[in-house]
Amino acid sequence: MAINLLLYKIIKVLFLQNDKLTAFVSAPGLLKKYLLSLFYVLGLILISVLGYGLLCLQSRDAFYHDGGPKAILRVSVVQGNIPQDQKWDARIKNIIFEKYKRLTLMSAIEKSDLIVWPETSFPGYLEDEAAMAAELRNMVRQSRTAVLVGAPTMGDWERSLHFYNSAILYAPNGEEIKRYNKVHLVPFGEYVPLEPVMGFIRHFVFYRSF
Numbered sequence: 001m002a003i004n005l006l007l008y009k010i011i012k013v014l015f016l017q018n019d020k021l022t023a024f025v026s027a028p029g030l031l032k033k034y035l036l037s038l039f040y041v042l043g044l045i046l047i048s049v050l051g052y053g054l055l056c057l058q059s060r061d062a063f064y065h066d067g068g069p070k071a072i073l074r075v076s077v078v079q080g081n082i083p084q085d086q087k088w089d090a091r092i093k094n095i096i097f098e099k100y101k102r103l104t105l106m107s108a109i110e111k112s113d114l115i116v117w118p119e120t121s122f123p124g125y126l127e128d129e130a131a132m133a134a135e136l137r138n139m140v141r142q143s144r145t146a147v148l149v150g151a152p153t154m155g156d157w158e159r160s161l162h163f164y165n166s167a168i169l170y171a172p173n174g175e176e177i178k179r180y181n182k183v184h185l186v187p188f189g190e191y192v193p194l195e196p197v198m199g200f201i202r203h204f205v206f207y208r209s210f
Helices: 002-015 019-024 030-065 090-108 130-143 195-203
Strands: 075-077 114-116 146-155 162-170 176-181
Touching: 002 030, 090 114, 090 130, 130 146, 130 162, 146 176
Parallel strands: 075 114, 114 146
Antiparallel strands: 146 162, 162 176
């Protein structure tokens, strides 16, 4: 904001002079001093920001070079571009899965360290699609790469059935390493706020209650 304001003031002095500004800098040499002060503050801010960034980068590089995590991580992001009106169509779920499978195996050729699928890209609830889930793990083993998959999941079977919007990390051997369930859900898209009061909306709009 400060940089934008200073640039605006410099442009105003050089190209958009008005009567008030002319009166303010009417003394000999005052206009030049005013412009120089603006450039000085602008340069000071830029140098401070760039200097801070360079220090952060140097400390990061030193951390990696001293035996920290891998300095460069090759990540492939696959995008099936499935139209929203087809995304949950059970009739084409196999087509959707095969598309992501093909993209994943193509990405594995690039020797990536991680392949990332989009949010809820797995076409169905993971626990409800046993055959497809097995095929997913087999695909990960074929890719020999860690894969992060976005999938709807089920849980809390003993107490009550709950649905989650999850991100699941698979190791190159196809085993699940970690699972994260989305916490900040989209209102009216993934849940209805104040559902006892506004639950009637389910009769007019389709949504998944995560």
